[in-house]
Amino acid sequence: MMKYVYLCDNSIDGIFTAIYQAWASRYGHANIKIEAKCENSKYSNIELFAEYIMVNTDPSLSEKVSNSIKKKISREAFEMVCRVALSDFEGKADLIYRFLILGFASGNSIMENISQVVVNQMLRINKNVSNEVHHLLGFIRFSEQENGLLISVIHPKNNVLTLVTPHFADRLPNEKFMIYDDNRKVAAFHIPGNSWVIAQVPELNQKILEEIPEYEDEYRALWKTFFDHIAIKERINPKLQRNNLPLRFRGDITEFRNSNTV
Numbered sequence: 001m002m003k004y005v006y007l008c009d010n011s012i013d014g015i016f017t018a019i020y021q022a023w024a025s026r027y028g029h030a031n032i033k034i035e036a037k038c039e040n041s042k043y044s045n046i047e048l049f050a051e052y053i054m055v056n057t058d059p060s061l062s063e064k065v066s067n068s069i070k071k072k073i074s075r076e077a078f079e080m081v082c083r084v085a086l087s088d089f090e091g092k093a094d095l096i097y098r099f100l101i102l103g104f105a106s107g108n109s110i111m112e113n114i115s116q117v118v119v120n121q122m123l124r125i126n127k128n129v130s131n132e133v134h135h136l137l138g139f140i141r142f143s144e145q146e147n148g149l150l151i152s153v154i155h156p157k158n159n160v161l162t163l164v165t166p167h168f169a170d171r172l173p174n175e176k177f178m179i180y181d182d183n184r185k186v187a188a189f190h191i192p193g194n195s196w197v198i199a200q201v202p203e204l205n206q207k208i209l210e211e212i213p214e215y216e217d218e219y220r221a222l223w224k225t226f227f228d229h230i231a232i233k234e235r236i237n238p239k240l241q242r243n244n245l246p247l248r249f250r251g252d253i254t255e256f257r258n259s260n261t262v
Contacts, residue, residue: 003031005047008055008093010037010159012085015093016062018055019100029101036093069100074108083129084122086159095121132156133163135246140164142177150177155251161188161198169196 004027008018018034025032033050069078081099084092098118103110114120142150150172161181165188168177173192180187180201190196 001031003033003047003050004053005033005035005050006053006055008034008036009057011057012082013059013062014055014057015085015096016065017058018093019097020058020061020065021053021055022097029097032097034093034097065100068104072107073100073103073110077103077108077111080111080122080126083163084125086163087125087129088157088159089125092125095125129158129160129163132158133160136160136164137167140168140179148176150175152177152179153182154179155183155248156181157183157248159184159186161186164188165190165196165198 004022004025006018006022008014015034015036018036022032022034066078069081081096084096089095095118099110099122102113102116102118106113110116110119114123136154136156140152140154142152144150159181161179165179168179169190172190176191178187178189185200185202186198187201188196188198
């Protein structure tokens, strides 16, 4: 039996476009696999006896899939699917496809069917992405440049810029800022009076990130001093601290940068 593998962009629109085309092909769900590019822009190993179909991202087809999920399953399911699509899970595109096969047949009740392996895995990945977003909303730190631009550099596991940027655009409406995902070379830009945008920045000048005015350096030192002095020595609990603030976030946080704090 011939297998058909749809290769798509690693994005919500790319995955949804592939799902639309795969569904419309009538090849049969069991004979179809959807595969998105990994973070390193490579696909998995080529399978024998399979026909590979390259998918060109089409926002109009993606919108049709989005509307179908909201209408036939639920808004909650749509938001979960989007978060899974933004995850770093390598098999996410096909997993979403399998979830939608079940969801379009069962409706919103599919969200409660955690005995289904596909649903259970979707929920776990969704929780993982949501947890990272929750951490970043509390841990993102901005540095002010001479020109007044606020810059933050982050290294998230998942592609979460679209999930964290609205929070800061809402709370800093009068500030121009950039949140830079150094793992993916992508940045979110916000300018007062305009909608925020996300763009690829493959060759960001690292000097821009390092050049901070003297007063910014002084504020950093003051914050670190405050952070150190409010700690109660008898209540320091490194294990609990690591649980609440994973080590992988600390390189991007002012109070832990160049620090020996556990």
